[in-house]
Amino acid sequence: MTAQDVITSLEAHRSEAGLATIRKRLAPAEPAIGLRMGDLFAIAKEHAGLPLGEVQQLLNHPAYEPRLAGFCILDFKARRKLDGPQREELYRCYLDNHHRITTWDMVDRAAPRVIGGFLAGGPLEPLRQLAVSSEPLRRRTAITAPLFFVRSGSDEDLAGSLRIAAMLAQDPEPVVHNAVGLFLKHATGRVPAGVRALLEERAALMPRPGLRLAVEKLDPTERKYFLDAHRRLR
Numbered sequence: 001m002t003a004q005d006v007i008t009s010l011e012a013h014r015s016e017a018g019l020a021t022i023r024k025r026l027a028p029a030e031p032a033i034g035l036r037m038g039d040l041f042a043i044a045k046e047h048a049g050l051p052l053g054e055v056q057q058l059l060n061h062p063a064y065e066p067r068l069a070g071f072c073i074l075d076f077k078a079r080r081k082l083d084g085p086q087r088e089e090l091y092r093c094y095l096d097n098h099h100r101i102t103t104w105d106m107v108d109r110a111a112p113r114v115i116g117g118f119l120a121g122g123p124l125e126p127l128r129q130l131a132v133s134s135e136p137l138r139r140r141t142a143i144t145a146p147l148f149f150v151r152s153g154s155d156e157d158l159a160g161s162l163r164i165a166a167m168l169a170q171d172p173e174p175v176v177h178n179a180v181g182l183f184l185k186h187a188t189g190r191v192p193a194g195v196r197a198l199l200e201e202r203a204a205l206m207p208r209p210g211l212r213l214a215v216e217k218l219d220p221t222e223r224k225y226f227l228d229a230h231r232r233l234r
Helices: 003-012 016-023 037-046 052-059 064-078 084-096 104-119 125-131 136-144 147-152 155-168 174-187 192-205 208-214 220-233
Strands: none
Touching: 003 037, 003 052, 003 064, 037 064, 052 064, 052 084, 064 084, 064 104, 084 104, 104 125, 104 136, 104 147, 104 174, 125 136, 125 155, 136 155, 136 174, 147 155, 147 174, 155 174, 155 192, 174 192, 174 208, 192 208, 192 220, 208 220
């Protein structure tokens, strides 16, 4: 099983319709193969046993789909029963290749299990460092990784994640503030008081798309309260 096997499978599923869809999310000069996302995910799952050295070859590829497949494979590996050193290998691979991430979906596929799964129960300083990056996709990793904690983290993990969310709540970049809203939406089920406290402090200044996501699981009265706070400031 090699990186070339994955690339060959991706190319075998090439389609004009897939390319037209994918081009909408890519920079004009970014190379792409063009295939349906369902096919890409199935190919990545089929190659979940790919050695990390071969995954690195996918992450080195100039085209969008081999790199996305590489991050998907990291995610599939992270779903397995792994020891600490094995999880750290995946974590290091993701961070060492962050400069190869060019789209939000590469973050969303791997950050929760690969980054969040490794950091759960420990210090969250790596997330704080990502949160102050000048690169929006690194900031997205900082707030997307904690989605792992919503299901599998401790109260302390979630408290730290809310502090990350507060740091990024007013981020002007849609790729970041929408991710903040998504985290707060899901965290409402675990730490509703913490989410409400953050919104009391930040809602009026949050970009509206992120705020709308953040309040989605609140009751209608609360949703209106926080959305109106945003309107009043404007």
